[in-house]
Amino acid sequence: MTAETSSKTFDQDQFKAECIAGITDWVAENLGGTVVSTKRLERWRPQWKVSYTVDGQEHAVLVRGNRPNAGEHDLRFEMDVMAALEANDIRVPHIYGWMDTPKAFVMTWIDTEDRAPGMLHTAIENPTTMSDERWQAMLSYMDHLAQVHAVPVSEFTHIKSLSEPPETAADIALRATERMYMAGVYTNNNDSVFEFLQHWLRRNVPEHRTKASFIAGDAGQFMSAGTEVLALLDFEIANIGDTHWDLACFRGRHPYENMGDIPALYRRYEEVTGEPVDLPVVAYHTVAFLQLAGIATKFFGDPKAIGGNWIEGMLEYASITRRACEAIAELQGFELDYDLTLPEPAFKSLEESALQKMLADIARLPTSSAFQDWERDLLHAIPEFLLNHSRYRDWFEGESIRDINELTGGRHTDLTAADKAIVALIAHNDSDDDEALVRIMHHRSLRLSMIIAGTNPDPDNPLFHILDPILAAAD
Structure with a gap:
């Protein structure tokens, strides 16, 4: 070994x-x-x-x-x-x-200007911007994305995971999310949010979308110099599916990586392909893309993994699950409530002392080419989060239990039991409770973001950025 x-x-x-x-x-x-x-x-x-x-x-x-x-x-x-x-x-x-x-x-190696790493913890400190040249490159990227989608599916059948292209609308829509959902089941990384998202996706398949194409899976990532697209990158979750999944990626990645005017990108894609973009289908696949990305964030928390980025996983989990709820709310036409306020922190002396000690000692750790400054910063961010979590944990759990009890009629006093009750409700839900479930999940993710940030919802912080709507712009 x-x-x-x-x-x-x-x-x-x-x-x-x-x-x-x-x-x-x-x-x-x-x-x-x-x-x-x-x-x-x-x-x-x-x-x-x-x-x-x-x-x-x-x-x-x-x-x-x-x-x-x-x-x-x-x-x-x-x-x-x-x-x-x-x-x-x-x-x-x-x-x-x-x-x-x-x-x-x-x-x-592609020589170009520095590309944002697309991570939330870096975007919070240094929000990405969109220069005029990068915007022109973004528009050109849509031409390249259309070419990617035009590559025949048969060109990928020698690759094991792509050897059997999906045929039905349900398989085209769900193949990637079902695989990720089952990965979450096998590794015990699913929770009530992902149970709801997957059940919602199964019940709302766009039945008219029956063409399977090669898709990048995490579209929008490329290197540029000036206005020129130099190279397309990051195909680790490429798949055979609906091209509108890739269009949804732009909404999912923005604003961690600034994608600019997303509706304008869709119009460019329409011009290049000669086919209209079905915005409700893009909204559906926004939920699907975020479901997959959200479950993936749970794997960042594996304590046995060498390397990785635990705090990025926590940041993305809170943001992604909230934005998935926002995508459903837009598609189903109801408003969400952001008027939440942190209570006074509850200081727990033992946790305060232990975590403050960890913060001080981590800050003194020597760095080297094998353990760099940015790696120490990521390690330091974990007890920072835990310190805030200890101060607001009781509030978070109490509010989450109250929300679930109101919907299920239960009298639960701990969050584990309350979560079991809401998962049981989700399993039998036929859409009647969708709005109530979305509101509960949304508040839960928003509260977690507030704990991470230590603030009430702040529109200037990318952690709280509301998913950019696309349906209203088309009306």
Whole structure:
């Protein structure tokens, strides 16, 4: 068992040394190059920019490692998808191949301006902006996305997860979310919010959408220079499904990554494809995309995973589940209440003392190339959250129990029992209680966001950004 795979024996310096040695050997053997530098990038997965020389000329590649809790197949899947896209003249980085140490695949490094990492914890501190040039590139990206959707499904059937394209409207709409839902079941990462979202998705399938296409899965991610699109990126959840899933991704990612005028992007897509965008279907797939992304955030919290980003998972969980409720509310035509106020904090002396001690000691931890400043900051953010959570936990649980008891008629006094009651109601709900359930789930997610931020809802904080509506703009 290596340092890369064992949490008991893991050593940061050893891990770094093994990775650099493996990368150096791979570059020499496969690219005929001599590595001159490796730089680990700030992401929740290990990635490196690797610079090397061949005959005195400098080149660079990106070594893309695996997400925590993901299997080797998941990373190979993304590599195979990108290779198929490259073979069909889609503008993706050239794929050089697979390496075993570290488990990663290698692609051309794209020289461009810094791209926002698309993480909420960074967007809160440094909100992303949209320059005029990036906006023109965004519009051009819609042309490239249309080309991606036009690649025949048959070009991907050699890839195991894409070998049997969906045929019915229900399978097209639900395949990705059913897989993620079952992953949540198997790992005990589902909760009452995801139970409701999946039941809602099953009951509201767009039956008229029967064309299956290749979809990026997490669309909107690309590198640009000025107004030019240089390369499309991030195909780890690519699938065969409804193209409107990809259109929904723009709403799901914004404003963590500023996507600009989303309705204008949809109009550009219509111009390029010659087909109208069905906005209610985009709204449906907004819920679907957020369901998948929301369950994925729960995997960030695995304490046995090496690396990862626990606090990003918590931030995204609170924001994503709330915005999924907002997507349903817009589609079904009812208003949600944001008029919530934090109570006075309840200070618990033991937790205050212990967590303040952790914060002080983490702040003093030495950093190195193996444990960088940004990694220490992410670790520091965990007890910061727990300190706030301890101050408002009783309020959060009490309000959540009260909401559930009002709907179910129960007299529960603890949140675990109340959650079991609402899950039982969801299992038998035929839409009569949808509005009440959405309001309960929305308030719960909003309260969690308030605890994380330590403030009442603040529209200037991306954590509280309300999902941009799309249906009213079409009226």
